[in-house]
Amino acid sequence: MMAPSTAVSAPGKVLLAGGYTVLDPVCRGLVFALSARIHVVASSTEAGETGSITVRSPQFDGAVWTYSTSDPGDGSAITVTQTNSSTSSANPFVATAIRYALSYLGLPHIPPTTLTILADNDYYSQPPPPLPRFNNLRTPLSAAHKTGLGSSAALVTALTAALLSHLASTDVKAHLPTIHNLAQAAHCAAQGKVGSGFDVAAATYGSCQYQRFPPSVLSAIPDPSSQTFTSQLRDTVRSEWPMTCTPVVLPTSLGIVLGDVRGGSATPGMVRSVLDWRKNDADSQATWDALDTRNRSLIAAVTELSSSGDDISAAAESITARIADIRSAVRSLGEKAGVPIEPPSQTALLDAATASVEGVLGGVVPGAGGYDAVCFLYVDAGDTGAKLRKFLSEYQLENGVVRALDAREEREGVRVEDVASYSDVKEYFDGLTLDGA
Numbered sequence: 001m002m003a004p005s006t007a008v009s010a011p012g013k014v015l016l017a018g019g020y021t022v023l024d025p026v027c028r029g030l031v032f033a034l035s036a037r038i039h040v041v042a043s044s045t046e047a048g049e050t051g052s053i054t055v056r057s058p059q060f061d062g063a064v065w066t067y068s069t070s071d072p073g074d075g076s077a078i079t080v081t082q083t084n085s086s087t088s089s090a091n092p093f094v095a096t097a098i099r100y101a102l103s104y105l106g107l108p109h110i111p112p113t114t115l116t117i118l119a120d121n122d123y124y125s126q127p128p129p130p131l132p133r134f135n136n137l138r139t140p141l142s143a144a145h146k147t148g149l150g151s152s153a154a155l156v157t158a159l160t161a162a163l164l165s166h167l168a169s170t171d172v173k174a175h176l177p178t179i180h181n182l183a184q185a186a187h188c189a190a191q192g193k194v195g196s197g198f199d200v201a202a203a204t205y206g207s208c209q210y211q212r213f214p215p216s217v218l219s220a221i222p223d224p225s226s227q228t229f230t231s232q233l234r235d236t237v238r239s240e241w242p243m244t245c246t247p248v249v250l251p252t253s254l255g256i257v258l259g260d261v262r263g264g265s266a267t268p269g270m271v272r273s274v275l276d277w278r279k280n281d282a283d284s285q286a287t288w289d290a291l292d293t294r295n296r297s298l299i300a301a302v303t304e305l306s307s308s309g310d311d312i313s314a315a316a317e318s319i320t321a322r323i324a325d326i327r328s329a330v331r332s333l334g335e336k337a338g339v340p341i342e343p344p345s346q347t348a349l350l351d352a353a354t355a356s357v358e359g360v361l362g363g364v365v366p367g368a369g370g371y372d373a374v375c376f377l378y379v380d381a382g383d384t385g386a387k388l389r390k391f392l393s394e395y396q397l398e399n400g401v402v403r404a405l406d407a408r409e410e411r412e413g414v415r416v417e418d419v420a421s422y423s424d425v426k427e428y429f430d431g432l433t434l435d436g437a
Helices: 092-105 151-168 173-191 198-205 229-238 267-280 284-308 312-337 344-356 384-394 419-429
Strands: 005-017 029-044 052-056 064-070 079-082 113-119 208-211 244-247 254-260 360-364 374-379 415-417
Touching: 005 151, 005 198, 005 254, 005 284, 005 374, 005 419, 029 151, 029 198, 029 284, 029 419, 052 092, 064 092, 079 092, 092 151, 092 173, 092 229, 113 151, 113 419, 151 173, 151 198, 173 198, 173 229, 198 208, 198 244, 254 384, 267 284, 267 312, 284 312, 312 344, 312 360, 312 374, 344 360, 344 374, 344 384, 374 384, 415 419
Parallel strands: 052 113
Antiparallel strands: 005 029, 005 415, 029 113, 029 208, 052 064, 064 079, 208 244, 254 374, 360 374
């Protein structure tokens, strides 16, 4: 019997090493999952129109999407039609995740379902603390400033897992490869391109050393209108993908702090510019290889420290040097590609924090770079973390101060949550029945 409500969450990410090079199947990246999570609570009732799905994101003004779904019956994708398009703009990540999950499941009956999305506060720039859990930003979703923690990947992963768990009683932990592959397919379709996938991998599996799947894996899936879409989607999702996602743990001697600079970057555009440069510049491979070599060096140092449990004091100087080497290579790549991967304002912030706070080993603008949240690696001893957070709160940017995020490294990926844990935000579930809440 279907549970009245099901809750699932998936973590955000920070790519400490591997920015841009992780797009290459021969390169590796070091990605840490974060305690900042996207939560999806699924609730169904037998009353209402069969196949109707309502998606709500109550932390934002007007963030409600209603859909009707139907099966064409010819092997093509489930149709997902937004029925309130006159009052709410389209949300391709939500609609595509629903379409792919329902097409994969192929259920004969879909009860009226409501999906409530809640985002931990670190995903968006926030007013000064103290803040309640799942703070209501009282602004349209389109006007919210993202911090760059991978909200779309965490959202698609959580939606996928919630739909499979709620509608088909799928054991989330026992079916991580299925959830991962299906979420990757949906996320890439929503983006309109096949990315590296490290963000969905971290959202599913947690912190890992990641080596991507070949883009050709997803090219086998035809257009949703094709009568072979459903069969090809299932075959692709159920197959074993040639990729590496080796679990890692941040060494107990190290900590990370992220700082929101209230910017946010158009990642797809930056990535496109870098890839165009790599394709058209005959000398680009040397720059690419130099960055990959430095990334591998830092990955090796951090993972070795994690597995050996050695004293950080012996490795601190080496890690600091390796972070500095990566930053130098990143700036070089950015200058040659004409992309502000580490803009001057971010350089000044990273340099100042590393020089001013004892125990800070270095910092990076993770992932694609730009004006997303910066990430610092520090020796987790005494009050170093508190001193770093204080420094960031007092550091002056052109548009204000840096906000140290609450997120910490958390090795676990997607997971089922206790519905009762949302009892403190019952107002977000007005009109819904939540077991245990």
